[in-house]
Amino acid sequence: MITIKESNVTIMVKDIDKAIAFYQSVGLTLKDRWGDHYAMLTSAGITIGLHPSAGKEHSSGTVSVGFMVDEVAEAKSLLEKNKITYKEDDGKSGTYVHFKDLDGTILYFVKPKWN
Numbered sequence: 001m002i003t004i005k006e007s008n009v010t011i012m013v014k015d016i017d018k019a020i021a022f023y024q025s026v027g028l029t030l031k032d033r034w035g036d037h038y039a040m041l042t043s044a045g046i047t048i049g050l051h052p053s054a055g056k057e058h059s060s061g062t063v064s065v066g067f068m069v070d071e072v073a074e075a076k077s078l079l080e081k082n083k084i085t086y087k088e089d090d091g092k093s094g095t096y097v098h099f100k101d102l103d104g105t106i107l108y109f110v111k112p113k114w115n
Contacts (some may be wrong), residue, residue, distance in 0.1 A: 010049035013103050019050045022102050025082045064106035072097060075109035
């Protein structure tokens with residue numbers, strides 16, 4: 001049986017420098033970078049890989065990446081500070097703040113309603 005030591009979600013991007021700056025602006029930390037070929041950013045419980053794509057497809061399509069937070073107001077303030085458009089939604093499972101990265105990948109902050 002294989003032992004998975006770590007994992008990440010890879011997102012295809014047009015411009016790796018701009019993508020790194022974007023993900024850092026919403027709270028992730030640069031873990032490692034291999035020139036213009038690949039970068040890994042981390043936050044509690046997740047590693048996101050950024051991979052430049054020369055193709056037409058840059059977003060993750062129907063995949064979304066969520067970040068759980070304690071305070072929705074702090075998440076909205078962070079997005080406003082970075083001039084990132086968002087939409088708030090009070091759903092059954094939590095309060096969501098939906099936004100997109102520079103390449104259209106769907107992201108969200110959520111304050112869950114469960115313990």
